[in-house]
Amino acid sequence: MLHIGCHLSSAKGYETMGKTALSIGANTFQFFTRNPRGSKAKAIDEPDIARFLKLAGENGFGTLLAHAPYTLNPCSADPKVTRFAAQVLQEDLALMEHLPGHLYNFHPGSHVGQGVEQGIELVAAQLNDVLTPEQKTTVLLETMSGKGSEIGRTFEELAAVMERVDLNDKLGVCLDTCHVYSAGYDIVTQLDAVLEQFDAVLGLERLRAIHLNDSMTPFSSFKDRHETIGKGSLGEQAFINIINHPVLRELPFFLETPRDNAGHGEEIAWLKEHYRG
Template sequence: MVKIGSHVSFSDKGLRGAAKEAASYGSGTFMIYTGAPQNTRRKPIEDQYIEEGKALMEEHGIGEIIVHAPYIINLGSYKEDTFELAVRFLQEEIRRTDYLGVKQIVLHPGAYTDKDAEYGIARIAEGLNEVLAGIKDTGVNIALETMAGKGTEIGRSFEELAAIMEKVERNDRLTVCLDTCHVNDAGYDIVSDLDGVLEEFDRVVGLDKLAVIHLNDSKNPRGAGKDRHAPVGAGWIGFKAMYNIVHHEKLNHLPFILETPWIGKEDSSQRPMYEAEIALLSGTVQQRFGDGFLSDVEKLDHFFKKQDLDSRQFVLQTWELLKTDAKAKKADGREPMERLYDLIAADNLFPDLSEEQVNHRLTAWFAGEHLLASV
């Protein structure tokens, strides 16, 4: 069975809280930051309810998990203080990852800011050499993440990742995290030519280096270079393509991590769609939600058909409108799920369901024929 999970919180309750949250979504894996991703403040890893968390993981059948390095690490910086902080902090994060017994720490390679890509690649490799030389052999791999291509970030192409790896002495400790939103935004056609993209990755980097998949739809068309995640099925990639990625014979052994946006009209009611997304992508909707849920999705499908709405066409037309019509975006910048939810609420279609429950059914509606095939 495929292992799908999500990014979960690692806060006051440490690994125990993270495992409990992951289990509530039906996760088979999950990803954490060992502290806030925006700063260097860290509680001692020994105090983070590690054994309690591992017991919960075992209880719920969760095995391999992933750590993500903080965003503030920039090994591509030409500024010495920023570079040295990145090296020291990444070393500490690797030690914390090793203490947890986790084998992969995902890292945004870095940005070259005022220099150029050639400088950035060399600088990142220099930083990785320092990082790996300064720690004992922990068995933790650094998974360089594929990036979308915004700004001056490195990793927008497979060639850039390969160039970094070639310059790192202990590159046996380097792997890759492939982010579906990022590679779409970087220009790779994972929707209609997934096999071709994987063949290119194998040729340039090597599929044996692929260790983690970040599973995100995209608010932008292929090649936009923007990095804006969308809920599964509610973006330009679409449910069908994401389902194909999860179940591809060359990928289905890997951990898949959702980083999709939280949905809701008010901050207090915003919730992730992880539970529905995991069930849909793993083919466990009926077991997870029951026959009543499927009946509601059929009711929803009938409701939208009466309005001549096709899920894929509606999603793409809405994003196209928001991309090309500045006046429409300013007057009504609502995204596809928001617009569809408002139609449902206006008709009082599900008066007894919460906003989160309605959005779960909308997420399932995006799956279309694939939902029916999985039950």
């Protein structure tokens, strides 16, 4: 079964997100645990979560993906920013334990001139501070496009973070199609080779979710400009290949394209049409 969803607003709660997902043909979704540009976490609403879990069970929902706010930068040179990142990670992972067995994704951050190695050390230190042996949530590092001083442009950088984390069995990777293509991984004409490289560096068992995004910019541009599926430099056939690839087809897919819910519904319908179930 194709588990496909998009990013939904969590403002009205989990049950509402679940019903919205169903209304556009989705059977999973991504959500922010808090305002993507802010700092205050949403209060935990146990009855709402219970209603959602019942709805999800009745409708065969796949794994959910929570997303950290964009303001999170665990490898900043500013101690105030890294303290905020630690607070957010701790609060968000506590929240996710009320949705056990799902995924939490974050951008590794930008080293802002400190250098890649220092950035990697700082991200790993943050993870060592917040991960616990008993947690049920898998934390995902997202593949990044490489703009500015981002950590995570290469598979090797993500592997270097994981190697420094004691509880790295709690870690995985979310592969963003726009980001990896912009970062210089040719998933359009060399998908098998890219996945073989991922396996050699990280291990395919680490790959737990896919962000499906076309790209406004060309291959190896190091830009982060998402485009509607089939309307960018990756093209329609690349996405047909991705969702049907034997290594990827059972993973949850999440659209982050620049469309509203109705538009995402159109993309979901198109992807389902081209999924060889």
